Amino acid sequence: MKTYQLWNVNFLNQILDTMAEGLFTLDDQGVITSWNRSMEKISGYLAQQAVGNTCRLIQCSRCFGQTCPADINKCGVIQHGKTEAKECFIRHKDGYDIPVIKNARLARDENGQILGIVETITDLTELKQIKKSAEEAQRKLKKAYRLGNIIGKSIVMQTVFDAIRSAANSRATVLIQGESGTGKELVAGAIHYNGNNDSGPLITVNCSALSETLLESELFGHVKGAFTGAHRDRKGRFEEADGGTIFLDEIGELTPYMQIKLLRVIQEREIERVGESKKRKIDIRIMAATHKNLYELTQQGTFREDLFYRLKVFPIHVPPLRERREDIPLLVSHFIKKGNKRENKNIKGVDTQGMKRLMEHLWPGNIRELENAIEHAFVICNSNHIQLADLPVEVRENHAYPQTGFELTRPVQTGSYGTQNQVKLTKQDLLTLLEECHWNKAEVGRRIQKSRTSVWKYMKKWNIPLQKL
């Protein structure tokens, strides 16, 4: 094969044209002498249009109209040999400004004679757009987690609001306890997004959704070769949450090994990636949630007492819906408003009989169950008021659990957080449901009135892959 030296002009031009960065050169009079392909793309000027013009062509905001001297010899790059890479704008051929980083360097020959000036241009348009979308997403999350979006006027909920406000302005570890569907995740989001610490990320990890090994790697990250399939280094969720908050949902499901690991993180505020002994400092706020009674678990010996006390520095208990029935009408109108917007309907409310039933129901699935009941009614309702007949059968007939064809159990009392609903279903039942719902776990959860997390748990238990193979 014939090899080319780097100083072969043809070869050099081709190298310059493969660069993602824009690159152009000037002579000692500031006249453009070369213009690579990326420069054509960024500026809109073809090489033949640019070459022969002066560098004023791109009207760089750093020089043009400010300090750009008429005489190139007075330009900073000639005087200092280079200019610092800085963010600025250049003007596109079509007249709009493009955010870039511009770098310039003077090239001299061995006798000190100026050969020319080499300038590179990094286009920041895409980066700026990503940043803008990230800021937009952050604004949306902040809006979604506004305190005003947590509906409730009951005294017990006022206590929760007070706790959210206090927790929002501190970095203390928060433990949120309450039955499934009571709004624990909503509370965690409100604490993060309504305080002084909302500029960092909120990273949520469901501790029951992964096996111990996967959870360890998810939380702590790993280095290449740490285990089969670890093809490259990977940051864990603790590191991703650096400067922000990590929300560990279903903390009661942690294995004893993961409990010790978490305890160390809380105490030492540093982590080690799996397969590596280097310690990395992290600045995170920890929030955890569980529908289990953690104190009871410590008494049974399944949850470490030291970890429990480390977690419950700032405990928040979210009460079940049946203990704050006065919130039901407000929640109902909130979900109706949401439904009207989503489905472009104009449902005005619930008729007397329907509302009476909603007020009487036990709501074992709490607010999630109420939200689902209203969604169900939206599908069936053909007047401007939801009626008793529009409600799901388990609400209408006051069954604590839905009749879905699965074997059902009665609620089991498990301590101060009340009942734990368990739907007994076989692996085959779940596979069938997954197929029916196109492997949408949230939809399966809706059908059996369980959280998506519970569906995950069953999938994990029965070694069902998370995606259809």
Ligand SMILES: Nc1ncnc2c1ncn2[C@@H]1O[C@H](COP(=O)(O)OP(=O)(O)OP(=O)(O)O)[C@@H](O)[C@H]1O
């Ligand atoms: N007070 C509330 N006002 C409005 N919506 C609520 C409220 N509480 C909960 N919700 C809604 O109910 C649903 C369940 O809430 P969330 O996921 O926060 O509950 P959870 O306690 O974290 O459940 P799980 O323990 O199953 O994870 C969500 O759609 C949430 O937006």
